[in-house]
Each structure stands twice: as C-alpha cells, then as structure tokens.
Amino acid sequence: MSSYKLIYFNGKGRAETARFMFAVAKQEYEDKRVSGDEWAEVKKSLLFGQVPVLEVDGVQLTQSCAINRFLAKRLNLYGNDDMEAAKIDQVCEALVDLGIVLRDCLHEQDEDRKKMLHKKLLETQAPRHFAGLVKLLDANGGDGFFVGNKVSLADLDAASYFLDMVTRVPDLKLNEPKLVAHLERMKAIPELADWLKKRPESPF
Ligand SMILES: N[C@@H](CCC(=O)N[C@@H](CS)C(=O)NCC(=O)O)C(=O)O
Known part of the structure; x- marks a missing residue:
C-alpha cells in the first residue's frame, strides 16, 4: 500500500481536486499545508519551486494535472478505457x-x-x-x-x-x-x- 503526502498552501486552488479524489476514494493521505514561515525553505526542495507536490512513497511528483491523472489512475477515477x-x-x-x-x-x-x-x-x-x-x-x-x-x-x-x-x-x-x-x-x-x-x- 503506497503512502501519499500532498504538499500545498492552506488553500484549495490547484490542490483541491486531488483532495476531492482522496476523499471520494477513501484513500488516506497527509494533507501538508505549508505556512508562510516555512515556504522559503520548502520551495528550495521542490523541482520547480512550486506546489502542489505529491509525494508517493517518498517520490516527488509536481504539476497539478500530472498529479491528478496519476491519482485518478491509482484511485480508479480515470474511466473504463x-x-x-x-x-x-x-x-x-x-x-x-x-x-x-x-x-x-x-x-x-x-x-x-x-x-x-x-x-x-x-x-x-x-x-x-x-x-x-x-x-x-x-x-x-x-x-x-x-x-x-x-x-x-x-x-x-x-x-x-x-x-x-x-x-x-x-x-x-x-x-x-x-x-x-x-x-x-x-x-x-x-x-x-x-x-x-x-x-x-x-x-x-
Ligand atoms: N503548472 C503548475 C503551476 C503551479 C503553481 O503556479 N503553483 C503556485 C501555487 S497555485 C505556486 O507554487 N506559487 C508559489 C511560487 O511560485 O513561489 C501546476 O499546475 O502545478
């Protein structure tokens, strides 16, 4: 079973669709909301210096559309064919x-x-x-x-x-x-x- 950590700000924005998918699929995940104080340090560790980022078993994925498609495949929300x-x-x-x-x-x-x-x-x-x-x-x-x-x-x-x-x-x-x-x-x-x-x- 994979572990998921979604990193974003305390906002809905480009992360909320992923949160909706986690909710509907009843998939546990860590909903990490980076604070203003943490941001400068976190930003340095990110591929494009931007969020959302999804960590899957420690591997970082960036770009909200790629993240959403990946999760949709994993969580059976990507159609039948x-x-x-x-x-x-x-x-x-x-x-x-x-x-x-x-x-x-x-x-x-x-x-x-x-x-x-x-x-x-x-x-x-x-x-x-x-x-x-x-x-x-x-x-x-x-x-x-x-x-x-x-x-x-x-x-x-x-x-x-x-x-x-x-x-x-x-x-x-x-x-x-x-x-x-x-x-x-x-x-x-x-x-x-x-x-x-x-x-x-x-x-x-
Ligand atoms: N194409 C990217 C855009 C990501 C993006 O613009 N992220 C914004 C938040 S919605 C961000 O990290 N802004 C802070 C910054 O660029 O320093 C995606 O869809 O994930």
Whole structure:
C-alpha cells in the first residue's frame, strides 16, 4: 500500500481536486499545508519551486494535472478505457483553459485591463466554456457524469472549479442549470459531502 503526502498552501486552488479524489476514494493521505514561515525553505526542495507536490512513497511528483491523472489512475477515477480517459482529459483541459482566464482576471493589477478581462470573462469566455461542458454532459445522458457511468476525475475537477475558483470572480455565476445540478450531485456524494464539511477554512 503506497503512502501519499500532498504538499500545498492552506488553500484549495490547484490542490483541491486531488483532495476531492482522496476523499471520494477513501484513500488516506497527509494533507501538508505549508505556512508562510516555512515556504522559503520548502520551495528550495521542490523541482520547480512550486506546489502542489505529491509525494508517493517518498517520490516527488509536481504539476497539478500530472498529479491528478496519476491519482485518478491509482484511485480508479480515470474511466473504463482509453477513450473515456481521453474524454476525462478533455474536460480537465477545458477547465485549465478557464482557470487561466480566471487567474489572469483575478491577478491583473492594472485597473483598466482588469475591467476589460473581467468583461471578456463574463461575456465570452465563461459562457463558451460552460456551454461546451453542458454539451458534454448532454452527450453522456445529461443527468449523470461527464464521462461514462461513474464519477471520475472530470466530475471532481469540475466540482472543485465551480465550488471554489468560479466563486472568487465577482459577478461570475454558474448560470447553466445543468452544471448547477451536476455540482449538486457531486456535493451529495457522501464522502465528498463529508470532506466539504470538515475541510479547513482557507483564504483561497
Ligand atoms: N503548472 C503548475 C503551476 C503551479 C503553481 O503556479 N503553483 C503556485 C501555487 S497555485 C505556486 O507554487 N506559487 C508559489 C511560487 O511560485 O513561489 C501546476 O499546475 O502545478
């Protein structure tokens, strides 16, 4: 049995999908949240000087998407075959694209440019990504999962984005009823509901 240690800040961000997978799969792990005081020293020990990092039996893996795929394979959350795995990747990559524009908008310092990015996100980019995700849900029956007939990394990654990332942008609403219903289905998974109840308070 492998041992897992997930290293991140006290935040949801790029680590929360992995935490969702650990919860749903009922897999034990160490949830190491690096404090501001520890960060400079920890950073030196990391391949790219960034988190999240997953230590598997002492071996360090970096890059959140690689970590998520590795865990999804290990925890049986990566579909039933290659085609399902590719469809799961498709959802996750769309969420990465959405995450890039969300972060650009959140972190922009120039007020005029921030306004422009915010407008573009609300009027163009979020609706386009939401609509694509609804099409994928519809293509898979509409009222279940993004891919196949069981929960996967795709569903948990979407839940993490829609619960946490999207809500950080003022006025950005998950205004697609099918995505809202999907999120509610994910929140109702008992192991995930339990994690959502007990997860630490965090600033992001
Ligand atoms: N592509 C990387 C990006 C990692 C990243 O940007 N990590 C941020 C936290 S979300 C970080 O470590 N920031 C602190 C730093 O760069 O010093 C991934 O997906 O894991």
